[in-house]
Amino acid sequence: MLALVPPPLACGAPHRRSPRPGRGAYCSSLREIRQAPELLRSLPAIREAKRVVLVRHGQSTWNEEGRIQGSSDLSVLTPKGESQAETSRQMLLTDSFDVCFTSPLIRSKRTAEIIWGTRPEEMIPEPDLREIDLYSFQGLLKDEGKQKFGDAYRQWQKDAANFSIDGHYPVRELWDRAESCWSKILAHEGKSVLVVAHNAVNQALVATAIGLGTQYFRILLQSNCGVSVIDFTPKPRGGPPHICINRLNQTPNSPVASGTSGGRKTRKRIILVCHGTTQSNTEVFANMGYESMNMLGIIQSQKTAELLLDLKIDCIACSPRVASVDTAMAISEVQEAADCLGADCVPRYVEVKKMLDLEVEPAFQQAQKNSTGSLVVHPGWLDGFDHRSLTDIWKHTKKAWRSLLHELSNESEPEKILVVVGHPALHIALIAQCLNLTMEWMGSFHLDAGSVSVIDFPDGPTGRGIVRCINYTAHLGRWSIPVTRSTADDEEF
Numbered sequence: 001m002l003a004l005v006p007p008p009l010a011c012g013a014p015h016r017r018s019p020r021p022g023r024g025a026y027c028s029s030l031r032e033i034r035q036a037p038e039l040l041r042s043l044p045a046i047r048e049a050k051r052v053v054l055v056r057h058g059q060s061t062w063n064e065e066g067r068i069q070g071s072s073d074l075s076v077l078t079p080k081g082e083s084q085a086e087t088s089r090q091m092l093l094t095d096s097f098d099v100c101f102t103s104p105l106i107r108s109k110r111t112a113e114i115i116w117g118t119r120p121e122e123m124i125p126e127p128d129l130r131e132i133d134l135y136s137f138q139g140l141l142k143d144e145g146k147q148k149f150g151d152a153y154r155q156w157q158k159d160a161a162n163f164s165i166d167g168h169y170p171v172r173e174l175w176d177r178a179e180s181c182w183s184k185i186l187a188h189e190g191k192s193v194l195v196v197a198h199n200a201v202n203q204a205l206v207a208t209a210i211g212l213g214t215q216y217f218r219i220l221l222q223s224n225c226g227v228s229v230i231d232f233t234p235k236p237r238g239g240p241p242h243i244c245i246n247r248l249n250q251t252p253n254s255p256v257a258s259g260t261s262g263g264r265k266t267r268k269r270i271i272l273v274c275h276g277t278t279q280s281n282t283e284v285f286a287n288m289g290y291e292s293m294n295m296l297g298i299i300q301s302q303k304t305a306e307l308l309l310d311l312k313i314d315c316i317a318c319s320p321r322v323a324s325v326d327t328a329m330a331i332s333e334v335q336e337a338a339d340c341l342g343a344d345c346v347p348r349y350v351e352v353k354k355m356l357d358l359e360v361e362p363a364f365q366q367a368q369k370n371s372t373g374s375l376v377v378h379p380g381w382l383d384g385f386d387h388r389s390l391t392d393i394w395k396h397t398k399k400a401w402r403s404l405l406h407e408l409s410n411e412s413e414p415e416k417i418l419v420v421v422g423h424p425a426l427h428i429a430l431i432a433q434c435l436n437l438t439m440e441w442m443g444s445f446h447l448d449a450g451s452v453s454v455i456d457f458p459d460g461p462t463g464r465g466i467v468r469c470i471n472y473t474a475h476l477g478r479w480s481i482p483v484t485r486s487t488a489d490d491e492e493f
Contacts, residue, residue, distance in 0.1 A: 052195060055227050092115060100124065103129040126181065220249075222249055229250075249468065267416070275301070306334065318420070319354070424447035
């Protein structure tokens, strides 16, 4: 059933608006960042576009035992880890890579060997890609770490950015190493690069690429064999390249199956679903949102509904535009039928709320009028918008994000999954809102039609959102964009 809902008066966690404290080239503050991303980066200029695919190693023996690994090299892949690496190999089998950089540690190197297979191109061991150095913590079971180190272990769990041990600040050292890695990776002549490494170092690579500091450690998840894709595009006038996260943590398994984020139980979750493809997705934005999904879009919406089948969803919020409503209804219908397979079963009611604050399409129509050419969807396409249009989108989504947090904060529902359906630009802005960024960061993320992004709240909606995945499309099967294929050239897709 549909309900048209105005934004509530109450709000979720407020954004804080003060300038960031400086720390090198990064923002280490959780406050809303007020500088453009390019001003926070120190990456070298490049001459040609480059795509980097990051993969975390498969499950290791110490992952399985719950030991703190750090940069130690005493664990190997478990049979499950080998299987995960094989799944990643199959996922990347048809993708073309020019080079593979890998951590020299056994668990990562073995994962790289499985994924790389018989490719003739070189594999380059890079010491700076080793996992975070945790010194005296390494090799301990987590319970042993608590008993032996007490306050230091609690700081590692609660305030990792300022955690120190044996005279070192591991997370700060890791961020410095990540910057060094980017200099080497971007200096390589390859246009398509595979990097196989570890959880923490891959987090640092993603964060430093877009100018985020050490306080974002454990915010951008990297699961075993999770795949993240980052696009680097040279600028006509030189300087640091434009950088766009094309996807984050596309895993061999479903991103919505687990109830934990980084080992922490999560009871509140927002799932961002991009509506299925319409003609406007691949051409210009005239009449966008007023038209129904095409056949590909209908297939994508059904595939998304199947992905979410095993979840108990009580509420779906969507933009009032046709494609979003149709996608929301497809998910709702599958949800309502899921619990009614027996003869005497009663269908479960799933509320679908049309929220005006989730409607960003009018800003696109104005942007089209202000543009001298066609606005085509490709990685970083939001950078082609004029400042006024971006500001309109940002104002809409700031209110929308607060409304969604309010919807999630009902204390009478200790566990709640809120599905939000809308245009990719809406969800890009919501992700930036979750990370306490500004609208200048909207060009740093890309989402495809039919994709799913997941944000967990292990500390509830007043706590920090943990980004579990961005632009997950594996559920679309043959109807998804391949990992190393740029959407800019996919007019026929």
